[in-house]
Amino acid sequence: QWIFLGGQFVKKEDAVVSVYDHGFLYGDGVFEGIRVYSGNVFRMAEHVQRLYESAQSIMLNIPYTKEEMVQIIVDTIKKNQLDSAYIRVVVSRGMGNLGLDPASCSQPRVIVIAEKLALFPQELYQRGLRIGSVASRRSSPDVLSPQVKSLNYLNNILVKLEANQAGVDEALMLNAQGYVTEGSADNIFIVKNGVIITPPVYLGALDGITRNAIIDLANKNGYELKETPFTRHDVYVADEVFLTGTAVEVIAVIEVDGRKIQDGKPGPVTNYLLSEFRKLVTTDGVQ
Ligand code: PLP
Numbered sequence: 001q002w003i004f005l006g007g008q009f010v011k012k013e014d015a016v017v018s019v020y021d022h023g024f025l026y027g028d029g030v031f032e033g034i035r036v037y038s039g040n041v042f043r044m045a046e047h048v049q050r051l052y053e054s055a056q057s058i059m060l061n062i063p064y065t066k067e068e069m070v071q072i073i074v075d076t077i078k079k080n081q082l083d084s085a086y087i088r089v090v091v092s093r094g095m096g097n098l099g100l101d102p103a104s105c106s107q108p109r110v111i112v113i114a115e116k117l118a119l120f121p122q123e124l125y126q127r128g129l130r131i132g133s134v135a136s137r138r139s140s141p142d143v144l145s146p147q148v149k150s151l152n153y154l155n156n157i158l159v160k161l162e163a164n165q166a167g168v169d170e171a172l173m174l175n176a177q178g179y180v181t182e183g184s185a186d187n188i189f190i191v192k193n194g195v196i197i198t199p200p201v202y203l204g205a206l207d208g209i210t211r212n213a214i215i216d217l218a219n220k221n222g223y224e225l226k227e228t229p230f231t232r233h234d235v236y237v238a239d240e241v242f243l244t245g246t247a248v249e250v251i252a253v254i255e256v257d258g259r260k261i262q263d264g265k266p267g268p269v270t271n272y273l274l275s276e277f278r279k280l281v282t283t284d285g286v287q
Helices: 022-026 045-055 066-079 122-127 156-164 209-221 230-237 268-280
Strands: 002-005 008-011 029-037 040-042 085-090 109-116 131-135 172-175 180-182 189-191 195-200 225-226 240-245 249-256
Touching: 008 022, 022 085, 029 045, 040 066, 045 066, 045 085, 045 209, 066 085, 066 109, 066 156, 109 189, 131 156, 156 172, 172 230, 180 189, 180 230, 189 209, 189 230, 195 209, 209 240, 209 249, 209 268, 230 249, 240 268, 249 268
Parallel strands: 131 172, 131 249, 195 225
Antiparallel strands: 002 008, 002 109, 029 040, 029 085, 085 109, 172 180, 189 195, 189 240, 240 249
16 A cells, blocks of 8 residues: 655555654644545545645645645555545644744645545444434634644544443534534434425534535435524434435434434435435546
8 A cells, every 4th residue: 555645655554754743743734534436536626625725724835736636646546556445635734843833844744545445334324323412512613613624633532432432323513502513523414394404514513525415416306405503402303314424425313312313214315315425426526
C-alpha cells in the first residue's frame, strides 16, 4: 500500500510523521473522508471544496491548487490499484515547536491514504441501528464551526465513548438548546407523515455531502423535504429515522433511547433512498 506523504508516495510502513507535527500535538489540521465506487470518486469536487473551506477557516494554506489535489487523489487510487476504496485526506499544520502557536510551523503536511473499503456488514442495513442521545453537546458554532472538519474530533470521540458505554451503535448529538444535530460522524433524517425532515446545519451539524445527495434524491423523487429544527421527542415518534454519511451511506435507525421506531424495522422511505443512493454513487463523480 502506497501513501501520499510529503509530496511523494511512500510505503505504508514508512508513512510516519514527526512527533512535532501540530496535527499530532494539537489536532491542528483538517481532513476529508471520500468514497470511491467502481473507480468513481463520489462527489470529488464537493469534498475537495469542503477541505479547502475547512483550511481557509483555520488559516491553513494547503500547498496545492484544488486541481492538483484532485490529481493527487486520483494518482493515489491508481498507485494502489483500487476500484472501490475509502480515501482519507489529511492536511496538518506541519512541524513546529512545542508551543501551540501555528507561526512556528513552516510547512503544512498533506497526506492521502487510499484503502480497500471495509464495508459495514450488510446485516446492519437490514436490521438497522440502535442509537442513544448523549450528555456531551455538539460544539457550538460560535466556538468552532461544525463546518470545519478539523483534526480535533474530541467532541465526536466523547459522544462515541458515551454511545459505547450505553451499549448502542451510534450517538445522537444535541446542541446546547437540546435540538437534535447529528450523529458522531453522520447526519440524521426523520420521516413523518411522508415528509422527510433533517436539522438545518446552523443548529450544529456538518453540511454533509451524503446529506446533500439525499436531499437532491428526495426532491427528485417527489418527496416533500424540510430542513427544520426538531427535538428528541420528534425522533421518538417519527415514522422512520435514518443516518447518512460517507462511511455509512444511508442506514436505518430502529431504536432511539430505548424507544422502538414504529415496528422496529427499516422503513420504506429509508430503503428506497438507500437503493437510489447506491445507483447514484457510481455515476456522480470523477472517474
Ligand atoms: N457529521 C460529521 C461530524 C462527520 O464527521 C461526517 C463525516 O464526514 C458527517 C456528518 C457526514 O458527512 P458526509 O456525508 O460528508 O460524509
